[in-house]
Amino acid sequence: MIALFCRVQYQGGHKTRPYRNNMEPYFKKLTIIGVGLIGGSLAMVLRKKGMVGEIVGVGRSISTLELAVKLDVIDKFTTDPAAGVMDADLVVIATPVASIAGLLKKIAPYLKEGAIVTDVGSVKGTIVKETEGLLPTGIHFVGGHPIAGTEESGVGAAFSTLFEKHKCILTPSAKTDKDALEKIRKVWEAAGSDVILMDADKHDSILAAVSHLPHVIAYSLVNTVDDVKDFEESILNYSAGGFRDFTRIASSSPEMWRDICLINKEAVLDMITRFEKSLSKLKGYIKESNGHEIVKEFDKSKKARDSIVKK
Numbered sequence: 185m186i187a188l189f190c191r192v193q194y195q196g197g198h199k200t201r202p203y204r205n206n207m208e209p210y211f212k213k214l215t216i217i218g219v220g221l222i223g224g225s226l227a228m229v230l231r232k233k234g235m236v237g238e239i240v241g242v243g244r245s246i247s248t249l250e251l252a253v254k255l256d257v258i259d260k261f262t263t264d265p266a267a268g269v270m271d272a273d274l275v276v277i278a279t280p281v282a283s284i285a286g287l288l289k290k291i292a293p294y295l296k297e298g299a300i301v302t303d304v305g306s307v308k309g310t311i312v313k314e315t316e317g318l319l320p321t322g323i324h325f326v327g328g329h330p331i332a333g334t335e336e337s338g339v340g341a342a343f344s345t346l347f348e349k350h351k352c353i354l355t356p357s358a359k360t361d362k363d364a365l366e367k368i369r370k371v372w373e374a375a376g377s378d379v380i381l382m383d384a385d386k387h388d389s390i391l392a393a394v395s396h397l398p399h400v401i402a403y404s405l406v407n408t409v410d411d412v413k414d415f416e417e418s419i420l421n422y423s424a425g426g427f428r429d430f431t432r433i434a435s436s437s438p439e440m441w442r443d444i445c446l447i448n449k450e451a452v453l454d455m456i457t458r459f460e461k462s463l464s465k466l467k468g469y470i471k472e473s474n475g476h477e478i479v480k481e482f483d484k485s486k487k488a489r490d491s492i493v494k495k
């Protein structure tokens with residue numbers, strides 16, 4: 185608690201800048217914990233839109249934070265989360281999902297009255313449950329998940345238009361402060377997102393189907409094919425557009441996806457079981473040379489897939 189009474193010491197980046205059009209921004213001080221693809225992209229767009237004044241970055245490695253200052257994503261940084269959040273009006277936790285609740289616990293005593301904390305984690309149920317009760321009265325948490333990203337990671341891959349025309353799901357609970365929720369809605373709308381409010385557990389079931397299962401399958405597919413050695417040593421050299429399109433997301437961060445699979449375990453296992461059933465049905469039709477049923481299956485999925493890409 186001693187740090188509360190000290191002047192905040194930053195370890196690097198000492199940029200100060202005037203407010204855009206001399207107008208006071210929506211949030212005077214934004215702290216981003218985890219200045220990577222998502223945290224960095226959000227900082228960039230909020231600065232561009234004049235929504236925030238000073239931007240402080242918090243991370244584990246100095247080199248990441250120095251790069252973020254060089255790229256003009258943040259103004260100052262520290263590796264100490266407690267120091268980084270002091271005086272912040274808005275704190276965004278954009279680290280891998282397994283670290284979010286622990287970080288919130290660490291920063292809770294150092295947040296100022298009225299501060300709003302949000303996150304961008306890809307799993308929401310556990311995070312929302314773990315965070316409720318962690319924050320003192322007068323400090324608010326709003327869970328969030330932008331449905332936008334790439335297979336790249338790190339601040340070097342961040343760009344300000346990442347969230348444009350993408351959905352952002354906010355997961356308020358009965359205890360969420362209404363004003364804080366509206367402010368976080370404005371943040372994501374400023375980033376160009378279409379904001380949707382949803383129950384956290386429903387979010388996790390939906391995302392297990394449309395995002396977590398595809399990642400698991402992509403990783404598994406690449407390994408299945410790569411492990412084929414009996415008739416060709418380097419079989420992946422023969423892969424072309426179809427294989428690359430299908431497996432793009434297998435280039436995503438293994439640690440990030442490990443956390444997501446383990447934290448959303450039940451929903452992910454449920455989707456894997458459904459997928460096994462579907463694959464086994466198809467395997468049966470191929471084994472029986474049942475062309476009629478194979479076409480029926482492929483036709484059903486072509487229609488569903490065409491309907492989402494033509495939207």
Ligand code: NAP
Pocket residue numbers: 217218219220221222223242243244245246248249278279280281283304305306307329330331332333334335336337338339437440
């Ligand atoms: P990323 O590019 O790897 O960035 C994560 C950042 O967090 C890195 O800068 C890392 O920096 C820092 N970090 C990691 N652990 C930390 C800790 N304990 N304390 C402080 N900083 C820490 O990852 P990302 O893709 O932006 O993902 C971040 C979050 O967004 C995850 O929760 C993910 O589920 C969610 N998300 C990702 C996507 C996507 O498509 N990528 C989409 C939506 C939501 P150092 O290693 O230098 O510390």
